[in-house]
Amino acid sequence: MSGAPLLGRSWAETRKLMGSYFVRRVLQSLFVLLALSLIIFFILKAAPGNIAQIMAGIGAKLEDIAALEERMGLNSPWPVQYWRFLRGFFTGDLRSAAFNEPLLTVMSRRLLASAELGVVVILFSVLLSIPAGILSAVRRNTIWDYAITVFALAGISVPVFWIALLLMIVFGSWLRWLPISGRGMDIGGLSILTLDGWRHLVIPALSLMLVQMAMNARLMRSSLLEVLQQDYVTTARSKGLREVRVILRHAVRNALNPVLTNVGLMTQMLFAGAILTETVTAWPGVGRLVYQAIVMRDEPLLFGLTLVIAIFFQITYLAIDLLYAYLDPVIVYD
Amino acid sequence: MKTKMLLAAGLLLALLAQGALAQTAGGTFTFALAKDAVNMDYIDGDDHSSSIIHHLLYDQLIQFDPVTQIPTAELATSWELAEDGVTLTMHLQEGITFHNGEALTAEDVVYSFDRILDEENASPMRGKFAEWLEDVVAVDETTIQIVHQFPFAASFLYIAELHIVPMDLMEEVGREAFALAPVGSGPFVYTEWVKGERLVLDRNDVYWMKTPNLERVVMRPIPELTVQALELETGGIDLMTEMAPADYVRLQTSDDVTLFTASGATYYYIAFNLAKAPFNDIRFRKAVYRSVDLTGAVGAVFQGNTATRAFGSLPESLWASDYDYLRENVALETDLDIARDLISELVDEGVMDKDQEIVIWTPTDDTRRNLGTVMATGMQQAGLTVRVQPTDWGTFIPVLLRDGNPEGDWDIIVLGWTGNSDPDNYMFPMFHGSNAIIGTTSNLALYQNDAVDVLLDAARRASDQSVRETLYVEAQRIVFASYVQIPGFFKLLINAAGPRVNGYILDPQEYVGLCNQWTNVYVDD
Numbered sequence: 133m134s135g136a137p138l139l140g141r142s143w144a145e146t147r148k149l150m151g152s153y154f155v156r157r158v159l160q161s162l163f164v165l166l167a168l169s170l171i172i173f174f175i176l177k178a179a180p181g182n183i184a185q186i187m188a189g190i191g192a193k194l195e196d197i198a199a200l201e202e203r204m205g206l207n208s209p210w211p212v213q214y215w216r217f218l219r220g221f222f223t224g225d226l227r228s229a230a231f232n233e234p235l236l237t238v239m240s241r242r243l244l245a246s247a248e249l250g251v252v253v254i255l256f257s258v259l260l261s262i263p264a265g266i267l268s269a270v271r272r273n274t275i276w277d278y279a280i281t282v283f284a285l286a287g288i289s290v291p292v293f294w295i296a297l298l299l300m301i302v303f304g305s306w307l308r309w310l311p312i313s314g315r316g317m318d319i320g321g322l323s324i325l326t327l328d329g330w331r332h333l334v335i336p337a338l339s340l341m342l343v344q345m346a347m348n349a350r351l352m353r354s355s356l357l358e359v360l361q362q363d364y365v366t367t368a369r370s371k372g373l374r375e376v377r378v379i380l381r382h383a384v385r386n387a388l389n390p391v392l393t394n395v396g397l398m399t400q401m402l403f404a405g406a407i408l409t410e411t412v413t414a415w416p417g418v419g420r421l422v423y424q425a426i427v428m429r430d431e432p433l434l435f436g437l438t439l440v441i442a443i444f445f446q447i448t449y450l451a452i453d454l455l456y457a458y459l460d461p462v463i464v465y466d
Numbered sequence: 467m468k469t470k471m472l473l474a475a476g477l478l479l480a481l482l483a484q485g486a487l488a489q490t491a492g493g494t495f496t497f498a499l500a501k502d503a504v505n506m507d508y509i510d511g512d513d514h515s516s517s518i519i520h521h522l523l524y525d526q527l528i529q530f531d532p533v534t535q536i537p538t539a540e541l542a543t544s545w546e547l548a549e550d551g552v553t554l555t556m557h558l559q560e561g562i563t564f565h566n567g568e569a570l571t572a573e574d575v576v577y578s579f580d581r582i583l584d585e586e587n588a589s590p591m592r593g594k595f596a597e598w599l600e601d602v603v604a605v606d607e608t609t610i611q612i613v614h615q616f617p618f619a620a621s622f623l624y625i626a627e628l629h630i631v632p633m634d635l636m637e638e639v640g641r642e643a644f645a646l647a648p649v650g651s652g653p654f655v656y657t658e659w660v661k662g663e664r665l666v667l668d669r670n671d672v673y674w675m676k677t678p679n680l681e682r683v684v685m686r687p688i689p690e691l692t693v694q695a696l697e698l699e700t701g702g703i704d705l706m707t708e709m710a711p712a713d714y715v716r717l718q719t720s721d722d723v724t725l726f727t728a729s730g731a732t733y734y735y736i737a738f739n740l741a742k743a744p745f746n747d748i749r750f751r752k753a754v755y756r757s758v759d760l761t762g763a764v765g766a767v768f769q770g771n772t773a774t775r776a777f778g779s780l781p782e783s784l785w786a787s788d789y790d791y792l793r794e795n796v797a798l799e800t801d802l803d804i805a806r807d808l809i810s811e812l813v814d815e816g817v818m819d820k821d822q823e824i825v826i827w828t829p830t831d832d833t834r835r836n837l838g839t840v841m842a843t844g845m846q847q848a849g850l851t852v853r854v855q856p857t858d859w860g861t862f863i864p865v866l867l868r869d870g871n872p873e874g875d876w877d878i879i880v881l882g883w884t885g886n887s888d889p890d891n892y893m894f895p896m897f898h899g900s901n902a903i904i905g906t907t908s909n910l911a912l913y914q915n916d917a918v919d920v921l922l923d924a925a926r927r928a929s930d931q932s933v934r935e936t937l938y939v940e941a942q943r944i945v946f947a948s949y950v951q952i953p954g955f956f957k958l959l960i961n962a963a964g965p966r967v968n969g970y971i972l973d974p975q976e977y978v979g980l981c982n983q984w985t986n987v988y989v990d991d
Contacts, residue, residue: 179861189512191908192590194867199588199592200589233646242662300696312693312696412689414693416660426860
């Protein structure tokens with residue numbers, strides 16, 4: 133049965149089900165993370181080249197490279213190194229090889245910067261794209277629909293870094309309304325707390341948003357169109373409910389599923405795809421840090437970063453799954 | 467009458483003083499680098515970005531004049547080389563203090579050298595000093611002796627690189643803690659480093675040489691050069707140290723931006739792997755040379771004359787550069803027929819297969835990748851099967867080091883070598899037999915020629931520049947006539963400054979000199 137009244141079971145029942153589900157999911161996540169840490173470690177070790185060779189540079193003598201490798205602990209047996217990484221990750225002792233600073237120090241500011249950018253992008257693109265998608269579906273084949281569709285097509289087709297450069301030229305160089313690159317002043321690590329911070333956020337956020345909005349708007353549109361065909365919508369209409377109430381309270385709520393899934397995927401893309409935007413706009417985020425760490429073969433940093441990002445994803449997926457359960461009582465976790 | 471003149475003079479002086487004071491008013495100078503710095507202590511490495519910061523934080527014994535390239539006094543006010551050519555005595559400036567107030571004495575200088583040489587410290591800088599340096603000794607508080615292993619005129623280049631650190635502080639806090647709060651004696655003091663965002667230095671108010679005009683210096687890492695150019699034009703930064711050819715051409719017509727150019731110090735070249743056939747056959751190398759119009763390609767790829775063709779490894783403007791002779795007599799004219807003939811010969815003799823795939827390894831940056839592509843295109847026209855392999859640096863190095871394969875996995879490489887103001891640096895590492903060992907990162911081709919070895923050894927030990935020049939010229943003629951390398955080009959060093967900047971002088975060694983013997987940069991407000 134699809135789409136009965138929103139909470140088809142008792143509140144207590146829901147809580148109990150979600151509770152045990154939650155515990156099981158956390159345990160699953162821990163196992164996944166452990167396996168991931170092993171895989172990452174092997175990949176890092178199997179890759180050619182190491183940080184000592186890179187830091188020594190062209191022209192260095194072989195014995196100097198060897199001495200540096202020894203000093204950086206690169207000659208220890210792999211299990212020893214792995215244990216050092218894993219233990220160091222949890223105690224906070226693990227240091228980036230390139231920066232010679234604890235991982236937390238290196239990562240925290242960058243994680244915050246990426247999170248800031250990510251949250252702003254997700255929030256605004258969802259806030260803008262869902263109404264756009266609804267409008268597009270409800271006013272199907274009108275000028276609104278066409279306009280939004282064209283915009284969506286453009287957003288998906290144009291490379292994100294090209295948009296960023298264009299925005300820089302127009303808003304930064306010609307109009308002088310916005311700063312060209314970098315992150316603004318922050319209070320306690322958060323630049324969204326300052327006006328300068330927001331001004332610096334506009335260009336990177338807009339560049340990333342356009343693609344996301346395009347996809348979400350289209351998803352919302354097609355999902356909603358499908359839901360509007362459903363029986364319960366006809367039922368609601370025949371009950372005499374106002375069209376607006378039908379759409380917003382009933383149809384949209386159920387049409388949100390695919391959009392939510394996409395939000396989950398969006399967070400992924402924001403980490404991976406953001407590296408291009410971060411490089412072009414000089415945004416000091418995690419994407420660029422990962423890239424630099426790979427170029428430098430900074431194994432401890434890569435190990436730590438991968439685990440942190442994985443943990444972040446696990447939390448995101450868990451949150452989304454719980455949100456599904458809240459929104460759609462058909463989904464029962466047992 | 468006299469009183470009036472005195473008054474007038476006094477007024478004039480006051481006005482002038484006001485002008486001078488207004489000049490030293492302060493301000494913040496911001497410059498961009500494509501790569502962030504990596505370390506704050508020379509012992510950990512001298513990558514380009516970090517070196518720029520080192521030169522602002524620390525002092526050295528000597529520095530090279532940006533125009534004449536002659537060693538000039540800095541911490542060392544004067545020096546004498548003994549008759550034996552091996553003992554260099556240097557006299558230190560008195561009254562110098564580090565940023566933490568401690569006095570800089572001979573002890574600190576000796577310590578700064580020793581820590582690099584000490585094997586326990588595993589410094590990647592050790593090799594280049596250990597090669598020629600015997601010992602550094604403090605004769606008294608203000609005198610040191612640098613004892614060479616053999617007479618070596620080029621030692622000044624390395625002495626000029628050695629940054630002086632405070633011994634007491636270093637011993638007290640240790641190397642790692644020091645790197646987080648570095649202390650030097652230079653014109654600027656370390657304030658903060660938010661990696662990936664900004665590195666902030668403040669004026670050293672008690673700098674011994676002169677009071678820096680600038681109150682604050684900020685370095686911003688901005689990876690894209692086009693974005694740097696936009697920032698420069700909108701006032702977001704005051705200086706760029708690197709420029710894409712397209713932006714260079716565009717900015718030449720800008721009123722706000724001042725461009726500084728000098729011939730670059732990096733020699734870009736193509737090298738053959740002499741450990742394998744057919745690359746060890748001079749006919750093959752000649753064939754490759756003849757199949758590419760490198761001069762034309764360089765002109766096309768580097769618009770606006772931002773690169774000049776090289777015919778040897780020395781920059782054209784460096785003494786001992788044999789540019790004209792090498793261009794007229796050693797460089798080969800493009801001739802696809804000759805190239806094809808040579809290749810047929812080699813195939814017929816069984817030295818190589820007709821369809822043997824040749825791989826050109828390059829790093830991933832545009833400059834060298836483009837050079838590789840140009841080579842490949844030409845070689846393909848001569849009938850060879852060629853592929854370009856752009857490789858990320860971390861993967862590239864083990865290949866260069868011949869890790870796991872003494873013969874080497876690479877056939878041809880495109881690389882760059884950054885030298886400095888002495889021919890020794892452009893010749894010895896790449897062409898001397900002592901470096902033709904597995905695991906070298908300088909003599910990658912494993913080139914070895916006894917006559918050249920003799921010449922290079924003699925040239926580095928000689929003290930008379932004209933003698934050295936003769937020796938280097940002869941060595942170049944032998945080396946390049948073997949075609950072990952095909953000389954590529956030197957890029958134009960370009961710096962661009964915004965309208966606020968005054969007094970900036972371009973340093974061919976590519977450091978950013980904001981307060982030194984020759985200038986004291988200031989900004990308008």
